Amino acid sequence: MTLAYYPGCSLHKSSIEFDVSTRNLLSVLGVEVVEVPDWTCCGSSPAHMMDHLLAQALAARNLRQAALVGDEMLVPCPSCFQREKNAEVEIHENDALRAEVNEVLDSPYTGRVKVYALPEYLYRFVGEEKIAASVKVDLSELRIVPYYGCLLGRPSELTGEVDNEQPMMMDLLLQAAGVDVKWWNYKTECCGASVGMPKMEIQRRLSGKILQQALAAGAEAIVVCCPLCHVNLDLKQEQINRFLGTDYHVPVLYLPQVLGLALGLSEEQVMLHKNVVDPRPLIAKAVAAAAARRAEEERKAAAKAAKAAAREKAEETVAAEASASGDASVPADAVVPAVAAGPGEATVITEGEEVQP
Amino acid sequence: MIRYDAIQAAYYREKLKKRVQADVRECYQCGNCSASCPAAFSFDYKPNQLMRMLQVGLVEQVLDSKAIQLCIQCLTCSARCPRNIDVAGIFEDLKTVATAQERPVPEHAKTFNKAFMDAVARFGRLPEVYMMGMFYLGTKDPRLALNDLGLTLPMVKKGKMQFVPRRARGTAEVARIYKKSMHKAKEREKAERAALAARAATSAATGAAAHLGAEGGVAE
Numbered sequence: 414m415t416l417a418y419y420p421g422c423s424l425h426k427s428s429i430e431f432d433v434s435t436r437n438l439l440s441v442l443g444v445e446v447v448e449v450p451d452w453t454c455c456g457s458s459p460a461h462m463m464d465h466l467l468a469q470a471l472a473a474r475n476l477r478q479a480a481l482v483g484d485e486m487l488v489p490c491p492s493c494f495q496r497e498k499n500a501e502v503e504i505h506e507n508d509a510l511r512a513e514v515n516e517v518l519d520s521p522y523t524g525r526v527k528v529y530a531l532p533e534y535l536y537r538f539v540g541e542e543k544i545a546a547s548v549k550v551d552l553s554e555l556r557i558v559p560y561y562g563c564l565l566g567r568p569s570e571l572t573g574e575v576d577n578e579q580p581m582m583m584d585l586l587l588q589a590a591g592v593d594v595k596w597w598n599y600k601t602e603c604c605g606a607s608v609g610m611p612k613m614e615i616q617r618r619l620s621g622k623i624l625q626q627a628l629a630a631g632a633e634a635i636v637v638c639c640p641l642c643h644v645n646l647d648l649k650q651e652q653i654n655r656f657l658g659t660d661y662h663v664p665v666l667y668l669p670q671v672l673g674l675a676l677g678l679s680e681e682q683v684m685l686h687k688n689v690v691d692p693r694p695l696i697a698k699a700v701a702a703a704a705a706r707r708a709e710e711e712r713k714a715a716a717k718a719a720k721a722a723a724r725e726k727a728e729e730t731v732a733a734e735a736s737a738s739g740d741a742s743v744p745a746d747a748v749v750p751a752v753a754a755g756p757g758e759a760t761v762i763t764e765g766e767e768v769q770p
Numbered sequence: 771m772i773r774y775d776a777i778q779a780a781y782y783r784e785k786l787k788k789r790v791q792a793d794v795r796e797c798y799q800c801g802n803c804s805a806s807c808p809a810a811f812s813f814d815y816k817p818n819q820l821m822r823m824l825q826v827g828l829v830e831q832v833l834d835s836k837a838i839q840l841c842i843q844c845l846t847c848s849a850r851c852p853r854n855i856d857v858a859g860i861f862e863d864l865k866t867v868a869t870a871q872e873r874p875v876p877e878h879a880k881t882f883n884k885a886f887m888d889a890v891a892r893f894g895r896l897p898e899v900y901m902m903g904m905f906y907l908g909t910k911d912p913r914l915a916l917n918d919l920g921l922t923l924p925m926v927k928k929g930k931m932q933f934v935p936r937r938a939r940g941t942a943e944v945a946r947i948y949k950k951s952m953h954k955a956k957e958r959e960k961a962e963r964a965a966l967a968a969r970a971a972t973s974a975a976t977g978a979a980a981h982l983g984a985e986g987g988v989a990e
């Protein structure tokens with residue numbers, strides 16, 4: 414069965430890095446997708462503010478187009494996801510609404526296409542184990558906070574999360590990829606969404622608070638999975654700085670960009686050059702720090718191994734002397750506890766000796 | 771003096787119960803929605819005040835409020851309501867009512883929605899630059915455009931702006947969906963308002979006793 418892929422208008426141009434990194438990540442993970450043929454705008458976000466039928470019909474048109482490909486549709490943009498999922502749930506449950514929607518469509522939607530958001534799809538159908546097993550680049554020195562925003566957490570019945578207030582899928586996916594995920598309380602606070610256009614003050618205040626809280630949590634970057642959150646936090650960061658008198662310089666990355674990097678995709682393949690606050694120095698620093706730490710760990714491990722080898726050799730000599738001088742009638746297993754107890758004592762002594770001078 | 775309108779209250783309560791599966795009467799004014807609302811600082815009425823206004827029938831004021839237009843639809847109020855009322859759903863539905871009644875909506879929300887949907891109806895997919903341009907023209911407020919002018923430079927530099935919109939296949943159908951749906955919405959609204967007026971007329975004629983009767987009838 415083929416997975417239909419609905420990019421949506423934002424991913425088509427202004428958030429091209431989200432689209433490209435998602436497609437490349439899926440191909441690394443062996444998930445095949447086919448773009449929904451002749452998809453059109455899902456109507457988010459004005460349609461559902463203007464008329465319910467308009468919103469459901471615009472979304473249903475895409476479900477009908479997706480049904481030509483398969484009966485599952487992946488929608489990375491959370492705004493589109495909410496509209497499509499909402500239409501899926503309502504239309505599949507309510508035959509009267511389906512009839513009403515089909516009246517305004519050119520040809521009727523008769524299918525039952527299931528809609529998935531990106532974190533949910535990765536979490537449920539790819540899984541943490543597979544991601545953990547595919548990690549190629551050590552990003553354990555990349556300190557991030559996952560930011561879900563409104564539409565990936567709420568309402569949890571639609572997004573597949575367990576809890577409205579504490580969504581976990583991005584946390585778990587990033588942890589599986591080996592990223593240093595920080596805990597914070599602003600996962601589901603709103604960034605201001607499209608009210609940024611008619612009423613700028615709301616967006617600047619809300620987004621500013623998110624940037625501040627991310628830094629307070631010890632993160633150096635924010636990971637999002639929404640083009641609108643990305644615009645508000647990344648593109649408009651300069652505006653926020655001017656409005657609030659701050660000096661934030663926080664890279665904002667898409668979830669598939671970070672997962673892709675961990676799974677060995679190049680910076681070009683996840684289009685890091687498209688982010689406005691350049692994340693490349695931070696990524697380079699994190700990768701270098703992880704490599705340095707690994708080298709240090711290897712050096713320590715090698716030193717420890719050398720020490721252990723030396724000790725073992727010394728013990729062997731002692732044991733050999735003991736067995737040579739000891740009574741032949743002593744059973745072999747009597748010697749074993751003495752040897753087994755040996756290393757513990759030996760460690761204490763060597764450490765003591767090291768500290769003394 | 772504030773005039774409460776029991777008929778109006780009952781009418782919208784019934785309507786919201788049907789359309790959003792939410793009953794405004796269940797609200798007991800705990801204020802969780804207002805405490806959680808990230809945009810409440812910019813509202814003329816807080817969400818719990820709007821709920822109270824709906825309970826007593828001050829629907830006109832709610833429909834004309836800045837608050838329902840500035841609601842971001844972040845759904846925090848709905849998620850945190852201890853009575854499980856879909857507060858955001860109610861505001862969304864009232865926004866559609868305000869649209870269908872062609873009310874003059876505050877805060878450029880109508881301009882934004884119209885610029886957006888007109889652009890989608892014309893090109894099938896959202897041509898972002900074109901839509902922004904139409905929005906700024908629609909607001910007739912050059913400050914808004916000037917404020918965002920700074921954003922164009924990084925967008926152009928990153929190659930994220932599509933200046934010449936292209937028409938997607940399926941555009942004609944999208945335009946038809948838009949036209950048909952909005953037409954239906956207006957017709958529906960007209961019919962409903964006529965019914966409401968008729969109901970108010972009968973109750974005025976038969977006096978206060980029938981007034982209560984109308985309320986009881988709605989509750990069924």
